[in-house]
Amino acid sequence: MNDLIVKTVTKLIMPFIQLYGIYVILHGHLSPGGAFAGGAIMGASYILYTLAFGIHEGHKKAPHEITSKIESGGILFFIGLGLVGIVSGGFFLENLSAGFPPGVVGTLLSGGLIPLATFAIGMKVASTIVTLFHRTIEEEMYD
Amino acid sequence: MQILNVILIIFLIACALAVERTKDLIGAVIIFASYSLVMAIIWLLLRAPDIAMTEAAIGAGVTTILFIGVISRTRRMEK
Numbered sequence: 001m002n003d004l005i006v007k008t009v010t011k012l013i014m015p016f017i018q019l020y021g022i023y024v025i026l027h028g029h030l031s032p033g034g035a036f037a038g039g040a041i042m043g044a045s046y047i048l049y050t051l052a053f054g055i056h057e058g059h060k061k062a063p064h065e066i067t068s069k070i071e072s073g074g075i076l077f078f079i080g081l082g083l084v085g086i087v088s089g090g091f092f093l094e095n096l097s098a099g100f101p102p103g104v105v106g107t108l109l110s111g112g113l114i115p116l117a118t119f120a121i122g123m124k125v126a127s128t129i130v131t132l133f134h135r136t137i138e139e140e141m142y143d
Numbered sequence: 144m145q146i147l148n149v150i151l152i153i154f155l156i157a158c159a160l161a162v163e164r165t166k167d168l169i170g171a172v173i174i175f176a177s178y179s180l181v182m183a184i185i186w187l188l189l190r191a192p193d194i195a196m197t198e199a200a201i202g203a204g205v206t207t208i209l210f211i212g213v214i215s216r217t218r219r220m221e222k
Contacts, residue, residue, distance in 0.1 A: 024196070032192035040200035047208055129205055136212045 003052075010052040017045040025122035029114045030106070039125025046130045055137060064134060067127040074124030081113050081120070093117075148188065155181050166221045172210045179203040 024031075024038030050058030085094030093113075096102055100112030109115065158178040165171040179202030186195035 033196050034193060037193060037196040037200060040197060040205060044200055044204050047205065051208070133205070133209065133212070136209060137215075139216075 006052050010048055014045050014049060017048070018042060021045065021122075021126070025118060026108065026115065028118035028122075029111045030108070035118045035121035036125055039122040040129060042122070042126035043129030043133075046126075047133050050133065050137075055134070059134060059138070062127075062130050062134070064131065067131050067134075070123055070127040071131060074120045074122075074127070077120040078117055078124075081117055084113075144188075148185075151181055151185055151188075155185070168214050168219055168221060169211065172207055172214065175210070176203050176207045179206070 021038045021042035024033040024041060025035060026038075028034035028038065046058065046062050049061055053061075082093040084100075085091055085098040088094070088098045090098050095112040095114070098113075102112060103110030155178060158174055158181065162171050162174050162178065165174065179198055182202065183195045183198040186192075186198055
């Protein structure tokens with residue numbers, strides 16, 4: 001598959017898709033959407049790149065070693081956030097009474113640990129979708 | 144507004160039946176993508192915009208591509 005129009009449009013549109021994904025992830029506690037929807041949009045941008053440029057280029061753009069590290073790191077960060085509540089004497093994933101700052105209602109930095117947890121889950125979902133897609137079609141790499 | 148809802152639901156049922164009846168698996172996957180798209184519109188009309196975004200990204204995008212990837216590994220026609 002070697003189409004100039006598809007490749008050029010993919011290069012042009014990919015940063016905007018990723019910017020929209022990051023916007024949806026970071027505004028998860030303010031507007032519709034959240035970690036899962038934003039992570040799916042982020043992962044879909046890498047799938048689009050792989051479809052346009054082939055599995056070799058896609059694997060260079062999102063190597064399996066890095067995406068698996070991001071995937072594990074995201075969920076470990078989320079569990080660590082939950083353990084902060086236990087360490088401070090409360091329950092798992094305890095929010096404001098565990099010492100997280102409440103912030104100003106309606107701004108980006110508000111809601112205690114919710115933005116951090118949303119960011120961690122968003123990174124995990126994005127890298128999971130990329131890893132799933134690359135694992136499904138990667139046999140063609142070794143032909 | 145109610146007319147639109149009825150039309151969308153009828154389209155949804157027709158898509159679900161067609162996916163089950165189609166022997167060509169690629170065609171079934173494309174019909175399933177249109178099912179997800181109409182389902183996203185219905186989620187939006189039911190005032191669940193976050194579910195609508197997820198349905199449009201996962202149902203119409205990623206699931207379709209994963210299905211096509213799996214079909215390209217196996218055979219195209221159902222026996």
